[in-house]
Amino acid sequence: MDNYNIDDFNEKAEVLKVLAHPVRLCIVRGLIEKGQCNVSHMQNCLSMPQSTISQHLQKLRTAGIIKGERNGLEINYSICDERICRLIKTLFQE
Secondary structure, three states: OOOOOHHHHHHHHHHHHHHOOHHHHHHHHHHHHHOOEEHHHHHHHHOOOHHHHHHHHHHHHHOOOEEEEEEOOEEEEEEOOHHHHHHHHHHOOO
16 A cells, blocks of 8 residues: 555545535535526525525635635635536536
8 A cells, every 4th residue: 555645635535524515515516517606696596595505605615615706795606626626527427
């Protein structure tokens, strides 16, 4: 067995933990398909309170999976790590 750096595995495991929630997985998949989106649009698609969606977005931002760019009063979210796009596309291949 080769020598591995356990920190690399910890980092990957943390990303997978953040993605391992149905709402966050849905948000990420939607952002991949749309390119970018604001909370109001996500709220309409998911039929959930804005506060709930915002909590999930914060976890995704903290993990470095998404980024938010302010456009006037709105914040548009998008995926900021291409590896996540590949992972989600692989996960949902039919």
